[in-house]
Amino acid sequence: MQLHQYADSNELNQDFANRLIAILRDAIAKRGAAYLVVSGGRTPQGLFLKLNQADLDWSKVTITLADDRFLPDSEADSNERLVKASLLQQQAGAATFISLYAPTATAELAVPELLQRVKNLPTFDAVILGMGEDGHTASLFPCSKEISQGLALEAPDLLAVNPTTAPYQRISFSKQRLLNSRALFLHLVGASKLTVLEQAQASQDELAMPIRAFIHHTVPELAVMFAAK
């Protein structure tokens, strides 16, 4: 794991956006298309607002989420809503977005359709993860009964997750599918997140803190993009 520390989130987001654009541009030049996986929650909005202005052939970029709350995008806590409002705007409005939501009665019932949507995606070019105070990343929650499946080597690409310490059913990419990326980032803002990261680094137990699966991964190595404020 490499830790990149910045004076504040504005500086962090500008450098992070530059790095991501370079990765996407390189992917388009080499393969004619680029694949970006982003996270939701509170952390990424400032990054999205910088990314959406970048001069890039966004029509060749496919974006999806590492996870989403099982909510329609009319709901305030939908990660898809955040992406549509903050990332898929301006220049980046030309990107293709793959939603992790389908209007079924439960998240479990949505999984077959969502698996179809993502089954032909190649190795991702960049995955941006977030992290909760409990060490969850994407929606791989340590409290959930699905955590062993989400971390398994033979896991499906996507799974439904029922956290017991956080609201909403979730849809999450599995650990193995998220690791299938040319670049891996962890986006952290706030001193308390650094404390959680240090706690995660101190041990190997992925079931207790799923972020460990990514911190201890070596190829690609996780780049932690951190600012205390």
Ligand SMILES: O=C1O[C@H](COP(=O)(O)O)[C@@H](O)[C@H](O)[C@H]1O
């Ligand atoms: O529930 C979620 O939490 C994590 C962390 O969110 P943050 O608000 O602490 O930044 C996020 O990465 C994930 O996408 C989201 O569904």
